[in-house]
Amino acid sequence: MRGGQVAARAPVIQFTNCRILRGGALLREDLWVRGGRILDPEKLFFEERRVADEQRDCGGCILAPGFIDVQINGGFGVDFSQASEDVGSGVALVARRILSHGVTSFCPTLVTSPLEVYHKVLPQIPVKSGGPHGAGVLGVHLEGPFISREKRGAHPEAHLRSFEADAFQDVLATYGGLDNVRIVTLAPELGHSHEVIRELTALGICVSLGHSVADLGTAEEAVQSGATFITHLFNAMLPFHHRDPGIVGLLTSDRLPAGRRIFYGMIADGIHTNPAALRIAHRAHPKGLVLVTDAVPALGLGNGRHTLGQQEVEVEGLTAYVAGCLVSFPPLAPRTCPLCSRGTNTLSGSIAPMDACVRHFLQATGCSVESALEAASLHPAQLLGLEKCKGTLDFGADADFVVLDDSLHVRATYISGELVWQAEEARP
Amino acid sequence: MRLVILDNYDLASEWAAKYICNRIIQFRPGQDRYFTLGLPTGSTPLGCYKKLIEYHKNGDLSFKYVKTFNMDEYVGLPRNHPESYHSYMWNNFFKHIDIDPNNAHILDGNATDLQAECDAFEKKIKEAGGIDLFVGGIGPDGHIAFNEPGSSLVSRTRLKTLAMDTILANAKYFDGDLSKVPTMALTVGVGTVMDAREVMILITGAHKAFALYKAIEEGVNHMWTVSAFQQHPRTIFVCDEDATLELRVKTVKYFKAILPLLLILFSLKDLELRNLGLHSLPFSFLTIYVLNSFCLC
Numbered sequence: 145m146r147g148g149q150v151a152a153r154a155p156v157i158q159f160t161n162c163r164i165l166r167g168g169a170l171l172r173e174d175l176w177v178r179g180g181r182i183l184d185p186e187k188l189f190f191e192e193r194r195v196a197d198e199q200r201d202c203g204g205c206i207l208a209p210g211f212i213d214v215q216i217n218g219g220f221g222v223d224f225s226q227a228s229e230d231v232g233s234g235v236a237l238v239a240r241r242i243l244s245h246g247v248t249s250f251c252p253t254l255v256t257s258p259l260e261v262y263h264k265v266l267p268q269i270p271v272k273s274g275g276p277h278g279a280g281v282l283g284v285h286l287e288g289p290f291i292s293r294e295k296r297g298a299h300p301e302a303h304l305r306s307f308e309a310d311a312f313q314d315v316l317a318t319y320g321g322l323d324n325v326r327i328v329t330l331a332p333e334l335g336h337s338h339e340v341i342r343e344l345t346a347l348g349i350c351v352s353l354g355h356s357v358a359d360l361g362t363a364e365e366a367v368q369s370g371a372t373f374i375t376h377l378f379n380a381m382l383p384f385h386h387r388d389p390g391i392v393g394l395l396t397s398d399r400l401p402a403g404r405r406i407f408y409g410m411i412a413d414g415i416h417t418n419p420a421a422l423r424i425a426h427r428a429h430p431k432g433l434v435l436v437t438d439a440v441p442a443l444g445l446g447n448g449r450h451t452l453g454q455q456e457v458e459v460e461g462l463t464a465y466v467a468g469c470l471v472s473f474p475p476l477a478p479r480t481c482p483l484c485s486r487g488t489n490t491l492s493g494s495i496a497p498m499d500a501c502v503r504h505f506l507q508a509t510g511c512s513v514e515s516a517l518e519a520a521s522l523h524p525a526q527l528l529g530l531e532k533c534k535g536t537l538d539f540g541a542d543a544d545f546v547v548l549d550d551s552l553h554v555r556a557t558y559i560s561g562e563l564v565w566q567a568e569e570a571r572p
Numbered sequence: 573m574r575l576v577i578l579d580n581y582d583l584a585s586e587w588a589a590k591y592i593c594n595r596i597i598q599f600r601p602g603q604d605r606y607f608t609l610g611l612p613t614g615s616t617p618l619g620c621y622k623k624l625i626e627y628h629k630n631g632d633l634s635f636k637y638v639k640t641f642n643m644d645e646y647v648g649l650p651r652n653h654p655e656s657y658h659s660y661m662w663n664n665f666f667k668h669i670d671i672d673p674n675n676a677h678i679l680d681g682n683a684t685d686l687q688a689e690c691d692a693f694e695k696k697i698k699e700a701g702g703i704d705l706f707v708g709g710i711g712p713d714g715h716i717a718f719n720e721p722g723s724s725l726v727s728r729t730r731l732k733t734l735a736m737d738t739i740l741a742n743a744k745y746f747d748g749d750l751s752k753v754p755t756m757a758l759t760v761g762v763g764t765v766m767d768a769r770e771v772m773i774l775i776t777g778a779h780k781a782f783a784l785y786k787a788i789e790e791g792v793n794h795m796w797t798v799s800a801f802q803q804h805p806r807t808i809f810v811c812d813e814d815a816t817l818e819l820r821v822k823t824v825k826y827f828k829a830i831l832p833l834l835l836i837l838f839s840l841k842d843l844e845l846r847n848l849g850l851h852s853l854p855f856s857f858l859t860i861y862v863l864n865s866f867c868l869c
Contacts, residue, residue: 185662
């Protein structure tokens, strides 16, 4: 086949002096790449009788699968939920800038927005392969508007919706079509949610439960209808209660369909989740944990006011709040502003980059480096059914990987075996 | 024969590796002159392979002009199965060194015509000019390669059915499940190994002691095929103390007494080959003198 012949003539690159994440362990092995894919060197040796065309010394670094961010609302001043004429440029800018965070694939996320925004923006964010231009777009994550009023968080109340009688048609009308959509977050306690979940799942769209006041029973039924993800666990849902664990209880539920694993997003920025809560979730169900940034347009911009959809957001250090008043408080302290009743204690997305989340997750849970790396790569790939080609360094997978030093800082990022970003010190 | 007895497994592995290393260097392989090496698999040579890799990584030893011929391979096991001898050689040796893949020969246990595969292997050895040094091990039943008890001592490369002793010994690599162990293999013959200019047999561990006794203190017997090497002009047996447990005290004492001569060779390697210069006369003169006097048996 033509494609196979072209690939066979492509140069073979051998990354040496490194530890690679494979099979859940960090192995002292070389990584072989050809034609943008991970290559089996044993097969190359015995069948093709070839050696590498080029060897690259990785200086003893860790090579991990590229990080996959399934919840990111924007960054660097770009807000995916703003209807502009040129959404593509904004997506491209974010895609390029997150390469330095080790992210090689992502799902641009839209928060609850008016119909016009969905109709204008969605067609402008097609699925796209990554490369030197930026991380790959896997599809859009639609967080809302079919969510709970009570748990809307930073989402604007005016644009929340519930399902009408012809629920799925309502969904189509709201979004204007489901091309380019990869994940939908909704609240399962809304009427008619089950038929919506089933229809979306049948279309190959991942349904996520979030911004909801559902009890455990409702959540379990939603999973039985096809839901496979929980949007930022603990945030925007009922807290764990020992007689009704709510959505959190899905982590240890025994009423999930056989062979089905529930995944859950965690924002490990040190602010959204107390480390003890992070540890409880991780210990209860380590294989389902998916690190997400839930990053807002303020990511990478520093302190000040920025937008998030229809809302204004205040950034201070590593914390972003729904803008209320400007009285400043130390981070993590309870924020109740004495001047306005609508206090500034509603978290509004995060501005911690993905690699910082991985480091914080590692430090807070005390888990192995392998677990922390898998939470940002393998698990999101498994969530989206892409684990054969993404989130892994197995033979045949896409050669999307990140070079990390021992403290898990990003030294270089590769997509399809091509260097797409490199830290300053590393540049010649 | 020469019997070299080292205190433990690690020292035996290191001695064997240094011997192979020195043999290759002394041969001065080049574009028109390849060193041909016969290679074994199993747990015994692992330490030796590790040391050879170390010498390669230190820059002391290159396999660029070395051709290798492995002794055997299972029949019917996929080439990429973790327990195939192709996998063993790749993981434990080839991937760490600079050998040309075209010069690494291993029998193909999945060939459509197995006998033709064996005949082709014999032809390749002949075309390479014969084997300079064949390194092998010994089974608990005294076999060399997969030449099980009863194999002809003048046999050539062919298909063999494995003896129960061998299957039991290999079960540990297949989760202890006897049904998973391959029952047939392609193997070089006793005659094939006997054709080599020099043979080195590695034997370590108490479980091999009885086989070693049968191989060197009893007669030449097709039930203990390693015994055939009593009739080879240049064979070295490299052992650890445990492997000599079934030998006569007299045998062990005799060979230990002439060990110091062999240890000169050992310490020569430690004297930074690079500092002395590979072509410096004193070093090569001494090595050749020692090797020649050591190898006359």
